[in-house]
Structure formats: C-alpha cells, structure tokens
Amino acid sequence: DTEVTQTPKHLVMGMTNKKSLKCEQHMGHRAMYWYKQKAKKPPELMFVYSYEKLSINESVPSRFSPECPNSSLLNLHLHALQPEDSALYLCASSPLGGGRAGNEQFFGPGTRLTVL
C-alpha cells in the first residue's frame, strides 16, 4: 500500500459543530503532517507528528486539535470553526530515517472543508 488516504472527501459544517478529519497510511512512515490549502495558494503547514509525538505546531488556533493515535493514523478534530477556515486540508506522511529519501512527503487527496 503506497498511498495516503483521507476521509471524508468533502465536509460541510456549521460554526458550532464538532467534526473530525481522518488520515491513514500503511507505508510504515513515522512522520505525519497536516496542511491547509486555500484556493490558488501553496499548502501551509499546520502540524507535524514525528514518532507519534507532536513536534511542530505552526501557531494554529486551538479550534484545530490534532491527534495521532498510532503510527498509521492522524486525526484533526475541528470545533467552533470560522468561515475563513474553509479550505482543502491535506495530510502527508514521510518515512524519516533512511537518509535524505526519508524526507520525501507523500500527500493524500485532501478533505475539502466548507464552514457555514
């Protein structure tokens, strides 16, 4: 299995809802990432987990809460979002170790989130 999967593909939520995005990989990768991408802009890094521990939080508002239950799974819990949080949320993973090739990131298809 050489892909990163994300569910759901699309999500529409109100500002008072609580929802979660899910990301899964079975490549044995030890780093996982959440990115936010607005239309016609590059992805912006939100969080990095290395060996299941949060290693980078790019000053993301607390209404976004990441979780890494195990080395294959990464969740992003959403609560009290704002309309400006509407975007494509991308998950990625990378092997780590193994020299420079360990830094290559493999991206999932993303979840397109709309906040009403």
Place this chain on the structure above:
Amino acid sequence: AQSVSQHNHHVILSEAASLELGCNYSYGGTVNLFWYVQYPGQHLQLLLKYFSGDPLVKGIKGFEAEFIKSKFSFNLRKPSVQWSDTAEYFCAVTNSGYSTLTFGKGTMLLVSP
C-alpha cells in the same frame, strides 16, 4: 528561514510550446528539491524530486528539472506542452536534516489548444 521563489505566477502557452518554470531557493546547505503539480480540483502529485547525484532529473509526464547549485535553482522544463498540462505547479524544498517542506507560491500554467 528557508524561502522558495517561483518567478512566474501565471504562464500561458500554446500546445507544443516549450516550458520552463523558474524556482530559486535561499538555503545554502544540502537540500532536497521537489516539483508538485495540482490539476484543477485535484490533489498534489509529485512530478519529480532531487536528492543527490545527476543534477538533471526526469519525472513523470515528460517533465524534467535541472539542479544548479551555484544558482540555487531547480527549474522545471518540458519540451512540448499539452492542453492536459494545465495546472498549478509548486516547487518545494526541504533542508536535508529536516522533513518540513517549504513551498513556493506556485505557477499557474494555462495551455491553450
């Protein structure tokens, strides 16, 4: 901090024209370099990557890129574009010791049939 510059925000070409998209990065140490493509409404796909070795890298769909260390550049090329190459192209860099990617702002390529 690392930065990546893509010189052209929009490029318009006719089919069969040659393509070159510029990418320059700021870090002076050892880097890993990537080009990603994002077709309209779709997710990021890796076109090609450079870690070490031959500075001329061949990727998918007839794309290639050349790493020129002295110019801090990693330009993307294709000899003859097709309408289906219409997409956003992102250059990205990691420092060899870290895995966080720094993306350029992207270049929107429009190929007219």
